Amino acid sequence: MGDVLHRSRGKALTLVAAFAALLSVSALAAPAARAAEPRGDVAAAAWTPSLVPFYGEVEQVYRNLNGSQRQFYLQYCPNGRVCLAVGEGDGQHTVYRLYRCTERGLTNFIDAGAIVNNQVGDAHVRLLGKNHELLGVPVPADDVKREVNWGPIWYIDVC
Structure with missing residues (x-):
């Protein structure tokens, strides 16, 4: 027992x-x-835009910018550069200053943004779709800020 x-x-x-x-x-x-x-707030939906290739030795990326900072980086896009602005989904922005002439693949370039082509000569920027087709008119090198809908754009050819 x-x-x-x-x-x-x-x-x-x-x-x-x-x-x-x-x-x-x-x-x-x-x-x-x-x-x-999911918390239902904006921060839960944030993303990080990126592009490939990116040449860090001659190009810059600025992240987590507020609207005023975004505007500053676009307004003062250096000579010989293409400046791109894209939202991060949380009210912040990323700005790229690109230099090298090559096609880039875009990731998380979502919704509204802007582009300034401050290259020299006749260097146009081409915005390309999923199948590398040209979307709209190439952006001339005139240092003018243009609003852009990144939604249908998969690639960008800087010159």
């Missing part, structure tokens, strides 16, 4: 230990699950 009681007590202790472990894991997992839930 003592042996049966000892086994029953052992099973009960094992069951209690397993239940306690389950509760502790649940207590740890619940805050993480709540943190991963």
